[in-house]
Amino acid sequence: METILLLLFIFFGGAIFRMFFAGLGAAGRTIVGDGSLSENWNRSMGNFGPFTVRLIDKTVENIDLKMLEIKGMIPTSGGSLDLRVMLRDITDGQENSSPVITLIEHQQLPDNKTFFMNVNLGVIEHGMGIHKWVEMLRIVPMFLIPPHTGKRRIQLVSAIYDHNNEAIWGNTDTYFELDFSGTGYLEQSENDKKARSLTIQLSVAVALADGQLDTSEIDIINKWILKTINVFDDEETKAELGELYQKSYDNAVNPDNNITLSFVTKEMNEYADDNIKYQALSLCYDVMTADGEIATEELNIIKNLSKALNLDYLEVERMRDKKMVDFDTSQISKESIEDILGIDENTSEDQKRKLLREEFKKWNDRLTSLDEGPERDNAQEMINLISEAIQKYK
Amino acid sequence: MGNVIGIDLGTTYSAMSTIDETGRPKIVTNSEGKNITPSCILLTENKLEVGEEARRMLGLDDNTCGRFKREMGKNIKLKLGNKEYSPADLSAVVLKKLKQDAEKSIGEISEAVVTIPANFNNEAREATMDAAKIAGLNVQYIVNEPTAAALYYAFEGGHELGGIYAVYDLGGGTFDISIIQVNGQDVDVIATNGVQVLGGDDFDNIIIEMAKEKYKEVTGETLASEDFTKSNAEEEKKSLSKREKVTVRINRQIIELTKKEFEEKIAYLITQAEMLCESTFDEAKISVSDIKGVFLVGGSTRVPAVLQSVKDTFKQEPISTVNVDEVVSLGAALYAAYKGDKANLNTVQKKAIEQISVTESTSKCFGTEAIVRNEARNSDEVMNTIIIRKGEKIPCEKTSSYFTSHEGQTRIKIKITESVAPEEDMNFVKIIWEGELDLPPDRPAGQELLFTYKYDDNQIMKCKFVDKESGKEKKVELSMANNNSNTASEIEEFLVE
Numbered sequence: 001m002e003t004i005l006l007l008l009f010i011f012f013g014g015a016i017f018r019m020f021f022a023g024l025g026a027a028g029r030t031i032v033g034d035g036s037l038s039e040n041w042n043r044s045m046g047n048f049g050p051f052t053v054r055l056i057d058k059t060v061e062n063i064d065l066k067m068l069e070i071k072g073m074i075p076t077s078g079g080s081l082d083l084r085v086m087l088r089d090i091t092d093g094q095e096n097s098s099p100v101i102t103l104i105e106h107q108q109l110p111d112n113k114t115f116f117m118n119v120n121l122g123v124i125e126h127g128m129g130i131h132k133w134v135e136m137l138r139i140v141p142m143f144l145i146p147p148h149t150g151k152r153r154i155q156l157v158s159a160i161y162d163h164n165n166e167a168i169w170g171n172t173d174t175y176f177e178l179d180f181s182g183t184g185y186l187e188q189s190e191n192d193k194k195a196r197s198l199t200i201q202l203s204v205a206v207a208l209a210d211g212q213l214d215t216s217e218i219d220i221i222n223k224w225i226l227k228t229i230n231v232f233d234d235e236e237t238k239a240e241l242g243e244l245y246q247k248s249y250d251n252a253v254n255p256d257n258n259i260t261l262s263f264v265t266k267e268m269n270e271y272a273d274d275n276i277k278y279q280a281l282s283l284c285y286d287v288m289t290a291d292g293e294i295a296t297e298e299l300n301i302i303k304n305l306s307k308a309l310n311l312d313y314l315e316v317e318r319m320r321d322k323k324m325v326d327f328d329t330s331q332i333s334k335e336s337i338e339d340i341l342g343i344d345e346n347t348s349e350d351q352k353r354k355l356l357r358e359e360f361k362k363w364n365d366r367l368t369s370l371d372e373g374p375e376r377d378n379a380q381e382m383i384n385l386i387s388e389a390i391q392k393y394k
Numbered sequence: 395m396g397n398v399i400g401i402d403l404g405t406t407y408s409a410m411s412t413i414d415e416t417g418r419p420k421i422v423t424n425s426e427g428k429n430i431t432p433s434c435i436l437l438t439e440n441k442l443e444v445g446e447e448a449r450r451m452l453g454l455d456d457n458t459c460g461r462f463k464r465e466m467g468k469n470i471k472l473k474l475g476n477k478e479y480s481p482a483d484l485s486a487v488v489l490k491k492l493k494q495d496a497e498k499s500i501g502e503i504s505e506a507v508v509t510i511p512a513n514f515n516n517e518a519r520e521a522t523m524d525a526a527k528i529a530g531l532n533v534q535y536i537v538n539e540p541t542a543a544a545l546y547y548a549f550e551g552g553h554e555l556g557g558i559y560a561v562y563d564l565g566g567g568t569f570d571i572s573i574i575q576v577n578g579q580d581v582d583v584i585a586t587n588g589v590q591v592l593g594g595d596d597f598d599n600i601i602i603e604m605a606k607e608k609y610k611e612v613t614g615e616t617l618a619s620e621d622f623t624k625s626n627a628e629e630e631k632k633s634l635s636k637r638e639k640v641t642v643r644i645n646r647q648i649i650e651l652t653k654k655e656f657e658e659k660i661a662y663l664i665t666q667a668e669m670l671c672e673s674t675f676d677e678a679k680i681s682v683s684d685i686k687g688v689f690l691v692g693g694s695t696r697v698p699a700v701l702q703s704v705k706d707t708f709k710q711e712p713i714s715t716v717n718v719d720e721v722v723s724l725g726a727a728l729y730a731a732y733k734g735d736k737a738n739l740n741t742v743q744k745k746a747i748e749q750i751s752v753t754e755s756t757s758k759c760f761g762t763e764a765i766v767r768n769e770a771r772n773s774d775e776v777m778n779t780i781i782i783r784k785g786e787k788i789p790c791e792k793t794s795s796y797f798t799s800h801e802g803q804t805r806i807k808i809k810i811t812e813s814v815a816p817e818e819d820m821n822f823v824k825i826i827w828e829g830e831l832d833l834p835p836d837r838p839a840g841q842e843l844l845f846t847y848k849y850d851d852n853q854i855m856k857c858k859f860v861d862k863e864s865g866k867e868k869k870v871e872l873s874m875a876n877n878n879s880n881t882a883s884e885i886e887e888f889l890v891e
Binding site: 106273274275278311312314315318321322325356357358360361362364365366367368369370371372375380383384387388390391394 | 468469470513515587589590591661662663665666669670672673758768770771772773801812813814815817818819821822823824
């Protein structure tokens with residue numbers, strides 16, 4: 001979900017930035033700081049100087065912060081005011097600037113993760129101002145994500161929004177450096193596109209493991225591609241991704257390309273986060289069970305995949321079990337049950353017996369919770385298959 | 395002063411016991427003078443008849459019904475004649491028959507305890523209580539079958555038993571294994587597990603399958619179910635426990651069933667019991683050498699292959715001092731006296747049971763659905779979280795804290811879940827209650843909510859959900875809901891006197 005949100009942002013980021021100045025009704029938040037705003041208000045005309053914003057570096061409980069402070073004459077003709085703040089990455093120039101996102105929920109726009117803060121200043125009359133610097137909000141650099149990795153130049157855009165006149169006053173820019181060692185969100189977006197293309201190649205490899213690409217398997221892969229593309233609203237993006245994924249599919253099914261699993265998994269490890277890797281494995285399981293049969297070759301590929309992608313064993317097991325309970329297990333032969341359960345053929349007989357016993361216990365426990373129906377029948381079938389398989393190790 | 399009875403409401407047979415004037419448990423025979431009563435019902439001229447005649451007719455037409463204990467707690471109706479009954483209704487008919495017979499034999503019944511398999515889920519437990527209520531029994535307590543059996547063995551052993559024992563209970567429909575610490579008449583259940591679909595009924599089905607195969611081989615025709623019924627299969631199974639082979643005459647054809655073939659066919663079922671025993675040793679954190687004795691319970695332990703499996707699994711000869719069909723009801727009678735109103739007991743009876751102490755443990759986990767961080771996937775996911783773990787000593791009460799997930803949240807959806815293992819996946823838990831708790835508006839995320847689950851002596855759940863700051867709360871008691879049942883009077887109307 002997180003990745004989808006990130007992707008959504010990328011394609012609508014410009015619109016969001018415009019919305020910032022268009023009077024978005026974000027929730028007001030409480031003013032914080034050493035000296036309160038009310039203590040520093042005054043109305044002596046002309047003695048405040050211009051409205052000014054500054055950032056002060058501070059460390060609180062070992063966390064580096066940037067405190068935004070304001071002082072001076074509040075630029076208004078009178079009315080209910082908000083202070084609004086947004087961050088832009090201008091490392092590559094203003095014309096190529098991009099928003100900065102944050103992981104702190106209450107510092108995000110309502111619909112995505114773009115950094116946006118709205119501080120309600122109350123009703124301010126014309127001529128009011130602030131004598132001393134007053135802290136208005138805190139930015140936590142460690143939770144900021146710019147579009148790209150490395151040393152980034154960030155522009156802090158602040159403005160006073162007048163609710164009565166629906167106008168922006170005192171647009172002020174402040175700048176700071178952000179040294180970001182993680183993956184920028186635009187890079188991540190590109191990585192995700194690559195990872196999803198690789199996912200298609202993995203699923204085709206599983207489908208081809210038994211020597212043929214079945215219609216039901218193609219159908220599963222196509223549905224996955226459509227589902228992945230359809231999270232986007234704009235047709236341009238859909239078309240772009242559709243083309244990209246179709247190309248990936250065509251490459252995978254073309255025998256001349258000789259795409260090896262080791263290459264694909266290596267690429268996956270480079271570009272995919274864990275969430276996408278699990279999604280890829282889930283698709284592979286769906287493809288494996290699509291034709292109502294489970295081939296040993298398909299099982300071996302999935303087993304090798306989960307190892308090569310460094311996936312958590314318990315999580316893979318959880319995913320497998322979810323698939324098995326939906327699969328018509330009466331189609332499984334007792335010879336293949338050990339492969340399905342991921343029991344390595346080189347495991348000792350004692351260990352195989354122990355693993356089968358654990359699987360039996362697990363499915364038997366689950367049977368108590370499942371209602372009458374196919375899922376329960378499949379779980380019962382798993383129990384019977386395991387019971388038969390274990391007899392050779394008695 | 396009325397009598398207390400213990401009822402073993404079995405899948406294939408039921409039995410009842412009481413305690414005599416000296417406080418010793420004894421079987422109460424049915425009106426036909428038998429110690430056990432088939433849990434089968436026959437509809438004859440608008441009357442429901444329970445017992446041997448019904449068992450013999452089982453499978454012959456739509457007017458007979460049996461093995462409905464396996465369906466307890468399920469939202470289904472079973473047809474008998476042209477009427478439909480819930481499994482609880484049909485169990486109520488059997489219980490009513492037992493109650494009537496017991497009253498004829500020993501007089502008024504003041505209190506009863508009904509036994510259930512250890513792995514019965516909450517719905518099946520409730521359905522059992524429901525059935526007892528419909529039958530007009532005053533059932534204040536239910537007890538797990540292996541616990542009742544262990545209590546009987548401990549009582550009969552006087553003060554001689556001490557250490558860890560196993561109760562191996564293979565009945566008509568279910569298998570239970572319990573590991574129990576016994577010190578004199580003090581019985582403490584350490585671990586319990588069960589297989590819901592494993593028992594004599596499955597062995598009977600295998601005999602039927604064997605007969606069908608053989609019949610086809612001999613005649614080339616398909617054997618009709620009315621030509622070789624469950625009742626016939628049960629008889630042949632009993633014969634195969636004593637002989638190497640049996641010859642069966644069906645439609646003037648002779649077929650031969652061998653013990654060897656039967657044992658090969660049931661091997662995978664016996665293996666299930668073996669695996670569960672070994673898993674239960676692990677759960678109880680014991681090795682097989684720690685077990686001082688194995689108590690046998692249930693008619694299916696008479697099958698030689700089962701007996702051999704017990705010897706192999708436990709590496710010792712099992713203990714079987716009484717009729718394995720009766721031991722659960724005998725223990726249930728003791729439990730009824732131990733837990734029930736002592737005003738129903740005379741001085742000698744009170745003295746006889748005063749040393750008894752039974753500590754049960756939960757055979758299920760109870761939890762709720764919540765959003766939990768999945769570290770492996772680096773994402774937040776809806777998962778099952780456990781509040782009461784399996785193996786907690788009963789009665790028990792546990793409280794866990796949860797927090798609202800978003801600002802301005804005015805409601806939480808609550809699901810009470812039940813599972814044998816501490817499952818995280820919501821696909822593999824049973825949701826036994828769903829509801830909502832309204833919360834005050836305009837609060838930030840992270841408001842603490844306290845979920846308290848209380849599991850009582852009767853294995854009934856009571857839950858409380860409290861918003862800590864406002865004190866708003868919701869209470870739920872999961873007990874004796876009368877679902878899908880006919881009324882007691884309807885059952886009464888049909889029962890044969």
